[in-house]
Amino acid sequence: MDDKAKETLQARREKVSRVHRMKSMIVFTLILWVIVSLLLMIFLSVKVVMLSQDVDNLKKVILSSSGSKTSKKANGNNTIQADQELLMQNSAEDNLADANDTLKVYLTFDDGPSDNTDRILDILDDYNVKATFFVNGRTDDHSKKMYKRIVKEGHTxxxxxxxxxxxxxxxxxxxxxKDFEKIQNLLYDVTGVVSTYYRFPGGSSNRVSNSDMSEFIKYLNQQDITYFDWNVMCGDATTSGYTKDDLVENVMKDVVKYKTSVVLMHDAADKDKTVEALPKLIEKLQQKGALLLPISEDTTLIQHVSLSSK
Ligand SMILES: [Zn+2]
Structure with a gap:
C-alpha cells in the first residue's frame, strides 16, 4: 500500500466513525426525549389529581362557610337573584354497606307505560316483588290500564x-x-292516588336543563313531593350494545356497595332486554338476601343534588 492509499483509508475510517458517533447521538437524544416526556406526563398527572382534590376541598369549604345563601345572575337579563339556594352534591358515605348489612334494593322503572310495563308487572307478580314506576303522561287505554295495575298490585x-x-x-x-300538575292530575284522575314521588328527567344533576334545577327542587319541596335519583344503573339507557346478562351484572356489582340501592331501569317500549333480564336479576338479588322494596316514606333518600336549605 502506498502512502496515498493509506491516507484515503484513514479518511474513510474517520468518516465512518463520525457517522457512527452522530447516529449514537441521535438515538441517545431520542431516548432522553422519551424519558423526559414520560416523567413530565407522570408529574402532570399527579398534579391534576392533586388539583382536583383541592377543588373538592374548596367546594366543601365554600358549602360549609356560605351557608344557604348565594347570589347568582339570572339567565338572560341582568337582574340579581339574591336568595338563590345553593345546590349541594350529595355524598353516599352514610349509605355504604358493611358485610353483614341487609341490602335494601328499590327497582325503579322510568319512561313507561308501554307494552313492556305489562310484562314487567307479570314478572314482579310471579316473584311477589314490589317495585316503583316513574311514569310519563299518556292517555291511551293501555297506559291508563297500566297506571291502575301498578297501583292495584301494590307498586309505587x-x-x-x-x-x-x-x-x-x-x-x-x-x-x-304546568307539566308537573298535568301528570299529577292525570294519575289522580285515573287511579284516585295522589302521587308524591318524582324523578326528574335526566335526574336532579342533569346538565341538559338550562334553567337552575334549584328552582324546580324548591318547588317540589314546597309541594311535599319527594324526588328520587338513583345510585345504581342497570345500563339500559341506550337500546343496544349490551346483553341481558350485562344488565344483571351491572346491578349485582353495585348493589353490594350500598345499604340502600335505588336501581335505574326502563320500561319503555324498546327495552325488551330489561324485561328479559328481570327474572334472573330478582333471583340473584334474593340469593344475596336483599330486600326488594317499593319506594315509600321510609326509603333513604337517594338524591344526586339537594338544596342546602329548604
Ligand atoms: Zn326518562
Whole structure:
C-alpha cells in the first residue's frame, strides 16, 4: 500500500466513525426525549389529581362557610337573584354497606307505560316483588290500564314528568309547574292516588336543563313531593350494545356497595332486554338476601343534588 492509499483509508475510517458517533447521538437524544416526556406526563398527572382534590376541598369549604345563601345572575337579563339556594352534591358515605348489612334494593322503572310495563308487572307478580314506576303522561287505554295495575298490585306510582321533553319541562318554573300538575292530575284522575314521588328527567344533576334545577327542587319541596335519583344503573339507557346478562351484572356489582340501592331501569317500549333480564336479576338479588322494596316514606333518600336549605 502506498502512502496515498493509506491516507484515503484513514479518511474513510474517520468518516465512518463520525457517522457512527452522530447516529449514537441521535438515538441517545431520542431516548432522553422519551424519558423526559414520560416523567413530565407522570408529574402532570399527579398534579391534576392533586388539583382536583383541592377543588373538592374548596367546594366543601365554600358549602360549609356560605351557608344557604348565594347570589347568582339570572339567565338572560341582568337582574340579581339574591336568595338563590345553593345546590349541594350529595355524598353516599352514610349509605355504604358493611358485610353483614341487609341490602335494601328499590327497582325503579322510568319512561313507561308501554307494552313492556305489562310484562314487567307479570314478572314482579310471579316473584311477589314490589317495585316503583316513574311514569310519563299518556292517555291511551293501555297506559291508563297500566297506571291502575301498578297501583292495584301494590307498586309505587311515581311521576317522571308529563312530556319528558327537556326543552318543555325545564323551560321555566312556570312550564315545570304546568307539566308537573298535568301528570299529577292525570294519575289522580285515573287511579284516585295522589302521587308524591318524582324523578326528574335526566335526574336532579342533569346538565341538559338550562334553567337552575334549584328552582324546580324548591318547588317540589314546597309541594311535599319527594324526588328520587338513583345510585345504581342497570345500563339500559341506550337500546343496544349490551346483553341481558350485562344488565344483571351491572346491578349485582353495585348493589353490594350500598345499604340502600335505588336501581335505574326502563320500561319503555324498546327495552325488551330489561324485561328479559328481570327474572334472573330478582333471583340473584334474593340469593344475596336483599330486600326488594317499593319506594315509600321510609326509603333513604337517594338524591344526586339537594338544596342546602329548604
Ligand atoms: Zn326518562
Amino acid at each position: 306510582l311515581g311521576m317522571h314528568s308529563y312530556s319528558h321533553k327537556y326543552s318543555e319541562v325545564y323551560a321555566s318554573l312556570a312550564s315545570f309547574k
